[in-house]
Amino acid sequence: MKRSTYGWLALALLALVGPLITDNSFIRDMWVLVAMWGAVATAWNLIGGYAGGLSLGHAAFFGIGAYTSSLLYTTFHISPWLGALAGGVLAMLSALVIGLITIRLRGPFFALATLAFAAILGIAATNLRWLTHGSEGMTIPFAPSMNNAIFASKLDYYYIALALLMVFIATTWWIARSRFGYYLVALRENEDAAQALGIDGLRVKLTATLLSAFMTALVGSFYAQYRLFFDPSIFATSLSVQIALFPIIGGLGTVWGPLIGAAILVPLTAELRSTLGSSVAGIDTFVYGTVLILGILFVPNGLVSVLRPLFVRRPRPADQNVQAGT
Amino acid sequence: MSALLELHHVEKRFGGLHAVKDVSLSVRAGEIVGLIGPNGAGKTTLFSCIAGYHRLTAGSIVFDGYEIANHPAFKICRAGVARTFQVVKPFARMTVLQSVMVGTFLHHRDTPTARQSALAVLERLHMTHLADVEAHSLTLVLKKRLEVARALATEPRLLLLDEVMAGLSPGEVPEILDVIHEINAGGVTVLFVEHIMAAVMTIAKRVVVLHHGELLADGTPAEVSRDPQVVSAYLGEEYAGA
Numbered sequence: 402m403k404r405s406t407y408g409w410l411a412l413a414l415l416a417l418v419g420p421l422i423t424d425n426s427f428i429r430d431m432w433v434l435v436a437m438w439g440a441v442a443t444a445w446n447l448i449g450g451y452a453g454g455l456s457l458g459h460a461a462f463f464g465i466g467a468y469t470s471s472l473l474y475t476t477f478h479i480s481p482w483l484g485a486l487a488g489g490v491l492a493m494l495s496a497l498v499i500g501l502i503t504i505r506l507r508g509p510f511f512a513l514a515t516l517a518f519a520a521i522l523g524i525a526a527t528n529l530r531w532l533t534h535g536s537e538g539m540t541i542p543f544a545p546s547m548n549n550a551i552f553a554s555k556l557d558y559y560y561i562a563l564a565l566l567m568v569f570i571a572t573t574w575w576i577a578r579s580r581f582g583y584y585l586v587a588l589r590e591n592e593d594a595a596q597a598l599g600i601d602g603l604r605v606k607l608t609a610t611l612l613s614a615f616m617t618a619l620v621g622s623f624y625a626q627y628r629l630f631f632d633p634s635i636f637a638t639s640l641s642v643q644i645a646l647f648p649i650i651g652g653l654g655t656v657w658g659p660l661i662g663a664a665i666l667v668p669l670t671a672e673l674r675s676t677l678g679s680s681v682a683g684i685d686t687f688v689y690g691t692v693l694i695l696g697i698l699f700v701p702n703g704l705v706s707v708l709r710p711l712f713v714r715r716p717r718p719a720d721q722n723v724q725a726g727t
Numbered sequence: 728m729s730a731l732l733e734l735h736h737v738e739k740r741f742g743g744l745h746a747v748k749d750v751s752l753s754v755r756a757g758e759i760v761g762l763i764g765p766n767g768a769g770k771t772t773l774f775s776c777i778a779g780y781h782r783l784t785a786g787s788i789v790f791d792g793y794e795i796a797n798h799p800a801f802k803i804c805r806a807g808v809a810r811t812f813q814v815v816k817p818f819a820r821m822t823v824l825q826s827v828m829v830g831t832f833l834h835h836r837d838t839p840t841a842r843q844s845a846l847a848v849l850e851r852l853h854m855t856h857l858a859d860v861e862a863h864s865l866t867l868v869l870k871k872r873l874e875v876a877r878a879l880a881t882e883p884r885l886l887l888l889d890e891v892m893a894g895l896s897p898g899e900v901p902e903i904l905d906v907i908h909e910i911n912a913g914g915v916t917v918l919f920v921e922h923i924m925a926a927v928m929t930i931a932k933r934v935v936v937l938h939h940g941e942l943l944a945d946g947t948p949a950e951v952s953r954d955p956q957v958v959s960a961y962l963g964e965e966y967a968g969a
Contacts, residue, residue: 578838579838580832580836580837580838580841583828583829583832583841584829584832586818586821586825587818587821587826587829590817590818590819590820590821591816591817591818591819593780593800593812593816594812594816594817594877595818595829596779596799596800596801596804597778597800597801597804597810597812597878598801598804598809598829598830598833598877598878598880598881599801599804599805599833599881600801600829601799601801602801
């Protein structure tokens, strides 16, 4: 077997049995969070990485997912499995409205518009007390059952998050090889040239945004079911930035980059907070920020560019023709 | 042969600047037409009007019987008009093959077919050996050729070439001329802007001269190069009677 095959097998084994190694609650929480944030980051990557639209408002879709499934569950006792789909559809509708307004904007203006969108929802969630309980937040009563999508063991949550993550990565993998994926990258690289080749830029980017919003909202519902509590801070800019940072550090516009980013940053944040957080106030975020700056400076193409040689068979078929002559 | 492209009284103003003034011309199917004129004559502006990158101030543009003026660029491409950019616009982080595939995807939805079709385009342009090179690392000359390859990949009926020979060494010009001839022989009508007069005179069956946004002359290369107005405005004495 080739080295790459061993690599993939090891990775699959790690993903499936990794969390079983220890029943330490903190470490199992890490596994869930890495899979969960990896999934959100993968969803963000469609628009932020492939299409090159730096969205700083993905917390909006995440929050819409969390609020929709939770409100439907606590008010009407609709299963969160269905509620998550409803949240996804609602996130798509909001993405359609906001996308039609903002997608024509280029560069920083798109980023600012998406940032404002999430901020508006945050303010709305704080003030619409009759609906959202305002800053008291949403509490979901602990009643474990399959239908309620509430589980006693973190392992159940982990495998759900892993399933979401795998579906998202497979979707990305498929898109990256399809016409749609080529169109997204072409629009990112040069929108004028892409239009000249018959690409309807608005339509293509809007489609990517809707898909990304739907995926993000699904994970938002998952988060609500996992934590069983959240408040309007779910719409915070810091969360949107965090979502964007995973792919930026891991590798923008790559299939595995967002997961790699999450797999490194999520445990790093938690570890820094628990070991340094109590010594000097704010020292953990200071160290975290320094690591980010160093990462962006020295690995600008993302960690995936460092790890790729371990998994990708080389030479690729196209290169072999060249080498055959040598 | 009937007219494939017809411009009727096309006007384009940018604020106070009158870039294109009342230009009417027609291009028949199968022709190779050269568009020449001094810098700032409005050649590229006229191209951008045809390809949907500028809104007309007045006038109409008819392609194959359909009005295309002020349609979005992507629709004009789908109608069968492809353009290159004078200032090249490569997909920097895509390979040459991937860049051309973006074009072939217009008529070939699935990836393997688009890939085959793109490889065929690269072969026509003698770029097969560059298939896996990233576009940003090409020389300017090759970036210009990639512009042609991408445009050709959309299988156009009319190809607008904006100074694809600028910057070529004299030795490289005949090769690209051959390529344009082959494209034309394959049934594609070509309208091109060029400054290298020798090239224009060799390849164009008809030459259109723009000066200060106005149509100055329209005729065979021989007629145009004898036109005293064209000589004084643009060509200079050395081409008189060429």
